[in-house]
Amino acid sequence: MLLSKRLGRAAFAAFMTAAIPVGAQVTGDAAFSQVEKGRYLAVLGDCAACHTAPGLPPFAGGVVLQTPFGDLVAPNITPDPETGVGRMSLQDFQSVMSRGIGKGGYHLYGAMPFTAYTKVTAQDNAAIWAYLQTLEPVKNKVEPNQLPFPFNIRASLIGWNLLNFTQGEFKADPAKSPDWNRGAYIVEGLGHCGTCHTPKNLIGGDKNSQFLEGATLQGWFAPNITADPHKGIGAWSEDEIVQYLKTGANRFDIASGPMAELVEKSSQHWTDADLKAVAVYLKAGRNGEAKAPSPLPAGDKLMIAGQAIFADRCMGCHLSNGAGVPKLFPRLAEAPLVNAGDPTSLIRVVLAGSRAGATEAVPTGPAMPSFAWNLGDQEIAAVLTYVRNSWGNAAAPVEAKDVATLRKTLAP
């Protein structure tokens, strides 16, 4: 009977997948800790989101980032000397992270969020670099710059940096708690939350005065995650923020779209201390305008039409009071995404459907189906206007032309 022997093998395999791949050059506990620290930081920063493409080996690059200026492709960051970062030194890497300048002195585009990574400490960069050295080198040639003229001229980035980039490591604020400082370090630095959640100026730089107030990119609206009680997550407790990042769901919301990927690949694996720190920092942030706007009156024509469509198409899951079902069907009442100034994500989810993230803690992974084939632009505008102005929500009506525009964008 081989069962017991196989059982041993299975247990060993399980251990190996839980542990990190250890390279031959790494020896001793100190080296292991450094690599393990780097592995965790790479998870914390969700490097895989851009540098690991579906179907390719980890960190071999190839994820296409659509920017308003054209496509950029994330490079191969495995230690392959020809196509990866095998010829780079720690110093070169430090320069990339801290200054946005690659080996040989060329300027990186802001899609590599060095405007945030500049805050990462040199020690942390050294750990990440140590970890990257342990990866299996993969030969995968990537041409990162696929921008059209004139954006493909990197010299233009010198001016861009002048306007949009402040170099320098994170400086702790001694007036704030250690949790707040750790949270700020993650959110503003390696976590690069602002890359999605901060509105961009005309040339793609962060509008720092509106830090984390929500932004539209790649056909999604990344919602306001400031402590604003109406448009942001001000109503969420610290524990609820932790729960959302750890499991992908809390009583308000379920992560979907790019955030679902973030939770699946990154934040579900953060330490409890880091999750807590991020929650402390976000809760302590600005809370926007004090006064919420007034909702549209229930007798408004769009509202009446929207309510009828909601009853037919949406109520079965989201319930007549918009409360949804925790961990299964998102709550619509008083949800930041619903009250956002920009309804892009709402329109997108109705048109294209969306799948929630599945995590170890919340493995269900439910989906919202697409309604593009059986709801017209005007109907979607009506039902979303109703959702945005019911059960305590208040936001501008959704226009049918915005639905039509996104519908065209999403069409295959």
Add this chain to the structure above:
Amino acid sequence: MATKLPATDVVVVGLGWAGSIIANELTDQGLSVVAFERGPWRETARDFNIASAPDELRYSQRQELMLQTAQNTVTARNNPSQTALPMRSWGSFHPGNGTGGAGNHWAGITFRFQPEEFRLKSHLTEKYGAGAIPAELTLQDWGTDWSEMEPFYTAFDRLAGLSGRAGNLKGQIREGGNPFEGPRSEEYPTGPMRQPYGPTLFAQAAKELGYKPFPVPSALISEAYTNPLGVTMGPCTFCGFCTNYGCANYSKASAITTVLPVLVRKSNFRAQTNSEVLRVTLDATGKRATGVVYIDTSGKEWEQPADLVIVTAFTFENVRLMLLSGVGTPYDPETQTGTTGRNYAYQTANSVQLFFDDKNFNPFIGAGALGMGIDDFNNDNFDHSGLGFFGGGSIRVTPIGAAPIGYRPTPPGTPLWGSEWKRQTVKNYLSSMSIGCEASSYATRTNYLSLDPTYTDRLGRPLLRITFDFAQNDLKMSQYCTEKVAGIAKAMNPRQFVPHPMTGHWNTGPYQSSHVVGGFVMGADPKTSAVNKYLQSWDVPNLFVVGASAFPQNPGYNPTGTVGALAFKAADAIRRLYLKNPGPLVSA
């Protein structure tokens, strides 16, 4: 010639309820499990979209979730003197296909069998004397008992989030529940479903007649529920698309809504879909399974070696695989020897249709397991002395939904098409209802499963042959119970009521029930059973065969709750006993 693959610890054949539960338990134990599924991968998020899942033409008429008869079917006959013919389209029953199996398109009614059932022969002999049991019947005990079964029923209840009200909580009879059920160790995980008008009227009438109505135990859950594995289900919306459909609301418990989301995350689990297992391979002694041979969609054959083989397909394929693999001795109805194929049984479907003038039931408000029932005339809950039969049925009103193509409740004598048929449809659609009686099916000497000598599948392997007819015992029971149902119908004071007791011979044409059971039954005696009380093969100790194929006969209940409990029972025995000491767990 099959290409040999690297060995694994465990092979599971079939990813329905039983296979998914066992795979989950054994991967928890640290074993590497490869599970084979003949059909496609199915999951709610991708396959059951709320905007397209309620499609009667696609799922009910064209049966998209069922096994296609071109891939595999059965042949059927009523008795051993006849020549069986193949079923070229499904009628009497609906075998499933794909992950979730038949537990994907099921209705969701989830009874526990009663304590007496597990020792039915002993119970009836003790109570009525051996001579009282009709000679045609081959009733058997299960080799297990209530105290051994109850914990595993509870495990399944929790996994599926079942909705209902306990009628017997730790021996205490509780008002509003089913007083005939065995003592349960805990209340249902979720409360009973809210009842629509038809079941409410029925329950009132039944109560006035002195019967004890209770909400039908349901796997279409009444409120949001997160099961012990962390998977969340949502409350049923009464949309009426359960039976024959996948649930788009995450309300109907099935392997895909309760287990598989967790199982697929495990690195020591692999699901091999669209891969049909052709046989279990045995070593030269025939006493040890070495793995399985399967065929992929390109027609290539592969051998997957394993230390432990768990067969968890539908009843038909469980038995057919055993016959094709040479496990055990095929049952011979002449000599009554051999156990592979023995004691095949079914379910006896009866009903009474009621037509009212002054009622509106809104029949489109429905769900497969929504309703009220009584157990006063089920199994041995009433005195059978002098009746000339044993068994009985679960009597209940369960409005499953009134889909537009299939639901045409017209009184007898109405033409089957034309203006009068339309007029009667309009007149009766809202104002008619039906009381069902899902009744027992007791095994006989000549009801059995074997390999067909003539007809083969697309690969040239013999089809499974069903030899089945209703026992005289069951037909008498049907008359008796349907009369009792008619008594309730009459008390409800309809314009007209029409009793439909089961009569005559079994006919493969009209749909009756997918509750096909037996053929590889469990028991304490290897002469009359194929597996022991742990679902372990008597002949091949590293082979477990789990499913309704293990029922020695069928009581007046739906089988799924018991299939789930048996899966937990087998997994527990493997984890707790077998892995420590691989070999026969019961000495014959």
